[in-house]
Amino acid sequence: MILYWYHWMTLSAFLIAIGSCFYHLIRLIRLGKPTDYSVQQGSISKAVIYSFTKAMSPTKKESAYLHLPTYTAGIIYHLGTFLSIFLFFIFIFDSGFNLTTNYILIGFLIISGISGLGILVKRTLKKELLSLSNPDDFISNFLVTFFQLATALTLFTNEGIIIYSFISTALLLYLPLGKLKHTIYFFAARYHLGFFYGWRGIWPINQNMKS
Amino acid sequence: MAHKSKYEVMRTLTEEKKKLGLEILSSHEDSKLITHLNSCVHCGLCAESCIYYKADPNEHYVPAKKVDIVASIYRRYNTFLGRNIPWLSKARELDDSTVEEMLDLLFGSCTTCGRCTSHCSIGVDINYVVRKGREMLSRMGYVPDSLNATVKAAMETGNNMGIPTEEFVDTIKWLEDDLKFEVNDENADIPLDIKGRDLMYTLNPREPKFFPLSISAMAKVFYAAKESWSLSTKMYDVTNYAFFSGNMDEANIIAQRMDDEMTNLGAKKCVLAECGHGSRAFKWEGPNYLKKKLPYEVLTSVELLAGYIREGKIKVDPDRLKEVVTLHDPCNLVREGGVCEDQRYLIRKIAKNFVEMNPHGTDNLCCGGGGGQLAMSEYNERRMKIAGLKADQIKKTGAAIVITPCHNCVDQLMQTNATYKLNVKIMTLAELVADALILD
Numbered sequence: 003m004i005l006y007w008y009h010w011m012t013l014s015a016f017l018i019a020i021g022s023c024f025y026h027l028i029r030l031i032r033l034g035k036p037t038d039y040s041v042q043q044g045s046i047s048k049a050v051i052y053s054f055t056k057a058m059s060p061t062k063k064e065s066a067y068l069h070l071p072t073y074t075a076g077i078i079y080h081l082g083t084f085l086s087i088f089l090f091f092i093f094i095f096d097s098g099f100n101l102t103t104n105y106i107l108i109g110f111l112i113i114s115g116i117s118g119l120g121i122l123v124k125r126t127l128k129k130e131l132l133s134l135s136n137p138d139d140f141i142s143n144f145l146v147t148f149f150q151l152a153t154a155l156t157l158f159t160n161e162g163i164i165i166y167s168f169i170s171t172a173l174l175l176y177l178p179l180g181k182l183k184h185t186i187y188f189f190a191a192r193y194h195l196g197f198f199y200g201w202r203g204i205w206p207i208n209q210n211m212k213s
Numbered sequence: 214m215a216h217k218s219k220y221e222v223m224r225t226l227t228e229e230k231k232k233l234g235l236e237i238l239s240s241h242e243d244s245k246l247i248t249h250l251n252s253c254v255h256c257g258l259c260a261e262s263c264i265y266y267k268a269d270p271n272e273h274y275v276p277a278k279k280v281d282i283v284a285s286i287y288r289r290y291n292t293f294l295g296r297n298i299p300w301l302s303k304a305r306e307l308d309d310s311t312v313e314e315m316l317d318l319l320f321g322s323c324t325t326c327g328r329c330t331s332h333c334s335i336g337v338d339i340n341y342v343v344r345k346g347r348e349m350l351s352r353m354g355y356v357p358d359s360l361n362a363t364v365k366a367a368m369e370t371g372n373n374m375g376i377p378t379e380e381f382v383d384t385i386k387w388l389e390d391d392l393k394f395e396v397n398d399e400n401a402d403i404p405l406d407i408k409g410r411d412l413m414y415t416l417n418p419r420e421p422k423f424f425p426l427s428i429s430a431m432a433k434v435f436y437a438a439k440e441s442w443s444l445s446t447k448m449y450d451v452t453n454y455a456f457f458s459g460n461m462d463e464a465n466i467i468a469q470r471m472d473d474e475m476t477n478l479g480a481k482k483c484v485l486a487e488c489g490h491g492s493r494a495f496k497w498e499g500p501n502y503l504k505k506k507l508p509y510e511v512l513t514s515v516e517l518l519a520g521y522i523r524e525g526k527i528k529v530d531p532d533r534l535k536e537v538v539t540l541h542d543p544c545n546l547v548r549e550g551g552v553c554e555d556q557r558y559l560i561r562k563i564a565k566n567f568v569e570m571n572p573h574g575t576d577n578l579c580c581g582g583g584g585g586q587l588a589m590s591e592y593n594e595r596r597m598k599i600a601g602l603k604a605d606q607i608k609k610t611g612a613a614i615v616i617t618p619c620h621n622c623v624d625q626l627m628q629t630n631a632t633y634k635l636n637v638k639i640m641t642l643a644e645l646v647a648d649a650l651i652l653d
Contacts, residue, residue, distance in 0.1 A: 026251075033244035039500035041511070043551055053336065065258035065334040072258065076334075130272040131257045134281065136303035138294070139255050179294045180302060183251055184335060190248040191336040198338065202497065202551040204575060 008167035009094060015174035016090075022178030026186045035197060042201050049200020053192045057205065072124065075117040082114020083146055086153040090170060093156060093163070104157050111154035118147030138180040145173040146182070226309050230353040234307060237349045238287045245338070246345060250284045252337045253277055259339065262332035264579050265322050268599045276329035276339045279318050283346040286311065312355055319346040320357050321592045324599075325457070326544040326579035340549070347459030356458045363588040364454045364463055371470070372450040374418035382446060384421045388429045395429075396436055396652060403432045404443040406478070411441040413480035414514075415451035415471070415495075417488045417620035424620065430647035431486075431514065437650050438526040442484075448474035451491035452621075456498060457585030468499040475509055482510045484517050487641045489543030489619040490583065493550045513546065515618045518646050519555035522562055533649035534564040539612035541570065541603070541626060542577035543619035556618050559642055563649040568610040578602050580617075582625025597632055600625065604633035618642045 005013075060066035066073040085107065092098070099107065122143045125131045152169045155162035176182065199205035241247060257275055260266045265274040272278070281303075288295030288304035295304030305311050327340040350356060356364075366375040382405065389403040404410065414435075420427050435442050448470045455464035475483050485492040492513045500507050521527045540560060547553050553574050560567050572578065581599035586592060603626070607615055615626055615637050626639045
């Protein structure tokens with residue numbers, strides 16, 4: 003396996019991103035969970051599991067079932083991101099897939115990229131969202147969307163690798179700075195929510211039933 | 214949208230005040246605050262979960278805006294991007310205009326009901342961030358005057374209505390006379406300041422001031438249950454409006470007074486009257502204000518009443534209420550306090566026709582009176598506009614009686630009833646249980 007300058011560029015960016023993410027993670031771990039002196043009435047572990055599973059269900063959250071198209075686009079967009087991250091390592095190790103698999107992956111990434119663009123357009127056109135947004139929101143969306151599309155391009159033709167390397171480098175260097183940090187903080191948020199509701203016996207929901 | 218006229222005489226934000234406010238964002242006891250300040254992705258999907266937004270679909274009321282104003286200040290002073298390229302993430306300076314906007318968003322546009330938190334796509338504890346923002350404003354000396362006045366009354370007189378002790382004792386004495394007459398027993402009493410009883414009962418000051426019959430209702434229930442109990446004349450106020458104002462020092466003092474009085478009376482249980490925020494402020498937040506585990510049991514009157522029936526200590530007439538009844542779930546008791554089923558158990562024991570609102574339980578809609586809104590006359594118009602959502606819910610149930618185990622909610626619902634001409638009765642659980650009691 004030969005590593006060219008663009009491989010080293012993206013690998014360096016990857017290491018910087020990982021290092022920064024670890025910094026955030028370690029800071030969270032060091033600060034730790036809340037100390038609660040009140041009398042615990044529920045199970046934290048059950049509530050945290052609930053927080054990551056049933057509480058995220060589209061049937062439970064108005065942010066999902068009242069916004070099914072946006073929710074669906076968001077899910078596809080995130081799946082596209084995870085796929086792109088997986089393929090990042092495939093490209094580094096110069097592996098590949100057969101033609102059929104390639105085309106399936108390309109197809110999915112184009113759909114997820116379009117989902118990302120759709121979310122970007124919505125952010126621009128909807129007054130409430132535009133008012134809430136800042137340049138970081140647009141840059142983050144732009145980088146992730148084009149990361150996915152560049153991944154699709156590189157699957158299609160090896161000549162896409164240079165563009166891909168620049169986009170993925172930009173994304174990886176930007177990731178720890180802006181709102182893309184939610185990659186780490188999302189998990190902490192779900193944990194804290196589980197802790198809060200679990201301590202008070204509110205989650206999991208069915209646990210609160212008494213005869 | 215911001216009611217600028219209220220803040221025209223704006224106190225200048227001094228560097229010292231700014232420092233006090235920013236300290237809230239930079240000191241961390243645990244990872245909760247930085248987690249929630251770094252998690253919002255500005256998806257805006259929280260909007261429809263907010264009663265303010267539902268009543269008036271305006272970008273100003275999107276809950277994420279409340280998180281963002283606090284988070285943007287945090288970014289400005291605590292992150293690389295915020296310090297060096299503030300425009301990129303709209304990291305904001307903490308200045309007079311930011312304070313003005315914070316006041317309107319965090320005090321004037323939020324009841325801290327927490328509904329947005331449970332529906333947030335990420336899981337940002339928006340409620341928690343709002344309260345942190347209020348804490349910042351409080352530290353800097355910016356709390357709406359009317360809310361501050363309520364806290365001040367509690368600090369100076371021991372109760373938020375400023376009821377003098379003599380007046381309180383007089384009220385209790387005539388209620389006691391009524392009780393003796395009602396149960397036909399000269400030994401029936403409403404004990405005051407008796408040490409060594411099993412439980413100390415607390416009150417919402419609205420009860421002795423405006424709804425004394427709810428005190429005699431609980432007294433009748435205690436009589437039927439043969440309970441060993443006492444009120445305190447020194448500290449009976451279950452409320453803690455400093456929980457709303459964000460003044461943690463005052464919240465601490467009020468909680469400490471309750472703890473001191475429990476120790477003084479030597480009771481084994483502290484029973485919190487029907488008050489959402491009051492029960493939350495002492496049962497859940499109080500131990501954390503005081504930084505200690507309380508050496509006695511703390512429970513709400515709802516849990517106590519349900520326990521009485523389950524244990525057979527009181528009997529109620531299942532045919533007592535024939536009208537259609539519905540239940541308004543107080544946010545701090547249910548969604549944030551975990552008491553969701555006991556009130557339903559009680560209602561099913563005394564009412565034949567119980568119809569739930571939609572949504573209900575932990576997904577209820579706030580009545581609009583929470584978060585100190587009832588005390589903040591500056592925002593009356595908004596409060597009554599939101600109340601329209603609750604009015605619609607009530608109408609759809611067809612109920613003649615709306616039950617709610619919270620005196621704050623009672624007040625708001627009574628105003629809603631009048632404004633929207635609902636023609637319903639608003640009642641607490643204690644009143645209904647007492648009415649349905651079968652005495653030996």
